[in-house]
Amino acid sequence: xxxSAPPTDxxxxxxxxxxxxxxxxxxxxxxRRPTGAAAPGIYIGRPFGVPVYVSPSWFLVALVVTxxxxxxxxxxxxxxxxxxxxxxxxxxxYASVFVHELSHAVTARTxxxxxxxxxxxxxGGETSIDREAPTPGREFxxxxxxxxxxxxxxxxxxxxxxxxxxxxxxxxxxxxxTFANLLVGVFNLLPGxxxxxxxxxxxxxxxxxxxxRNGAVAAAWIGRGVAILCLAAGAFMATYxxxxxxxxxxxxxLLWTALVASFIWVGATQAxxxxxxxxxxxxxxxxxxxxxxTLVTADVPLAEAIRRAHxxxxxxxxxxxxxxxxxxxxxxxxxxxxxxxxxxxxxxxxLSRGIHDDLTxxxxxxxxxxxxxxxxxxxxxxxxxEPDGRVYGVLAAADVDRAFAGI
Numbered sequence: 001x002x003x004s005a006p007p008t009d010x011x012x013x014x015x016x017x018x019x020x021x022x023x024x025x026x027x028x029x030x031x032r033r034p035t036g037a038a039a040p041g042i043y044i045g046r047p048f049g050v051p052v053y054v055s056p057s058w059f060l061v062a063l064v065v066t067x068x069x070x071x072x073x074x075x076x077x078x079x080x081x082x083x084x085x086x087x088x089x090x091x092x093x094y095a096s097v098f099v100h101e102l103s104h105a106v107t108a109r110t111x112x113x114x115x116x117x118x119x120x121x122x123x124g125g126e127t128s129i130d131r132e133a134p135t136p137g138r139e140f141x142x143x144x145x146x147x148x149x150x151x152x153x154x155x156x157x158x159x160x161x162x163x164x165x166x167x168x169x170x171x172x173x174x175x176x177x178t179f180a181n182l183l184v185g186v187f188n189l190l191p192g193x194x195x196x197x198x199x200x201x202x203x204x205x206x207x208x209x210x211x212x213r214n215g216a217v218a219a220a221w222i223g224r225g226v227a228i229l230c231l232a233a234g235a236f237m238a239t240y241x242x243x244x245x246x247x248x249x250x251x252x253x254l255l256w257t258a259l260v261a262s263f264i265w266v267g268a269t270q271a272x273x274x275x276x277x278x279x280x281x282x283x284x285x286x287x288x289x290x291x292x293x294t295l296v297t298a299d300v301p302l303a304e305a306i307r308r309a310h311x312x313x314x315x316x317x318x319x320x321x322x323x324x325x326x327x328x329x330x331x332x333x334x335x336x337x338x339x340x341x342x343x344x345x346x347x348x349x350x351l352s353r354g355i356h357d358d359l360t361x362x363x364x365x366x367x368x369x370x371x372x373x374x375x376x377x378x379x380x381x382x383x384x385x386e387p388d389g390r391v392y393g394v395l396a397a398a399d400v401d402r403a404f405a406g407i
Contacts, residue, residue, distance in 0.1 A: 040119045050105040050115050057122035058094065065090040069176065076168045085169055089176055094120055096153060096181050100146040100188075101125040107145040111138045123263050124184070136206040136215070143199035150185030154178050192223025194267030216275050223268030231261040277404060284403060285366040290384050290393035291315030297322060298349025302338060305330070305348040316394035318383065319352045326391055328352035329359065329381045355383055363392035374400065 041053035070086035077085050101118045104127040108115050116128035127146075133139035157178030160166070166174060189197040198219040205215035234257025292314040296305045305317050317335070319328035334351040358377030363384040365373060374382070374397065384392040 040117060041121070047102065048106050048109065050102065050109070051117045052098070052102075053117060053119045055119055055121035058120050061122050062087065062090040062094070065093060072176075073169070073172060076172055085173070089173055092173065092177055093180050096150065096177060096184065097125045099153065100150055100184065101127045103145040103149040104129075104142055107142045108133075111141065113138075113142075123260070132212070136203040136212075139206065140200060140203040143196045143203065146196050147185045147188045150181040150188070154182040154185060157181065190226050191219070192226035192264065192268060193219040193271045194223065195226070195264065198223050198226075198268075198271075213275050213278070216271055220268040220271040220275075223264055223271070227261040227265035227268065230257050230264060233257060234261070280404060281371060282367045284370050284400065285364075286361060286370055286384055286395050287363045287392065289399050289403065290363065290395050291399070293318045293391055293393045295320045295324065295326075295391065296348055298328070298347060298352065300348050301344050302335065302346045302348045302351065303340075303343035306335070306343065316381065316396070317348060317352075318391055318394065319349055320391075326355055326360075326383055328354050329383060329394065331380060332396065333380065359383060360385055361395065362387070370400075 039053060041055035041058075044052050044054055046052065066083060066086040066089075068086075069089045070082050073082040073085045073089075076082075097120060098118070101120070105115045105118055108127070108129050111133070113133065114130040116130050119126045119128070129142070133142055157174050160174050161171070161178065188195050189200070191201045192198040193202065193216070201219040201222060202212070202215035205218045206212045209215070234254040237257070238251050238254035292312065293316045294305065294309040294312050294314040295318050296308065298319050300308075309315070309317060316332070317330035318326050319330065320326050328349065330348055330352045338346060338351065356377075358373075359379055359381075360383045361370075361373055363386055365384075378397075380397050382395040382397075384395050386392050
């Protein structure tokens, strides 16, 4: 069996849990990253319609696993072939992680949820799902699919160990993979977010209380407890005499468990923050967040436009034509960056941009609908219009961000 701990795996994220109003909007199709966004890793394929990426950090893990496992292979296969066998184990280990994540993705797609991607990285893997499961039952099925796949693979490995006459090298790999899949499966069933077991807890509490929020909060706090216990276990292994005085495995275990504990703690904390954000979303009303706007034509000097805005106690400038129809929004950032001595000589229209439909929002827009509108067209300012077509004011993205400050 392998001495090295396998990746933690099992983190499944949902894209509709907002982290703030500046969250990029989803694109079209299974890979819902916005156009121009950096890929999460090296693209390797699209099984079952799910984009799969390998993060460059995987190669670091592959190197570490190869070096650690080679010590066991060396007694069975002479060098340098032992390194090839050890590297094969690293690849097969992440193949198990890949199957785990693909199980999440396929289950989610089968249940009608769009899957953005699967990414393999230093801590295992992550499946990004664009929407949360609408029911606790579906949440349970998606979360349970990954660990049960690993446990089935571990069972098949044990069956192969008992029934097949395998060469020494194959037997070593089967033993290592059986152990790895068993550990990944059991570890991911620990009852705390962001692990799959946390999602099972979330589904159970959701079913009992009828509130998804209650489940998420309970699973997140349990996740923090799991992180602390994980770190304590690593410290115990590092100091316990049986850890070995010469191998250094105990201190390596401490380093690895500290990394895993931080991953769990951060994931649980993000889950708690997401629920606080979700609680605040219904209180967002565009009209309340808006700045009063001063209407000026494009040929007005910037200094004069600013003077009028101060006189009217307005916090934004809107370019209108001579009939009073809005034509552009003046960038606050551009105004701030313009030296005061140049402002009398610059026409305010030079610092504006045109208003297209996505930047024009109803003044009464609120809650989730407001967040969706901001995601659809990320910008620094939006024009708010009354039902009768009059300009109400300007909504600055920075003001919406401040509404989430302190969460």
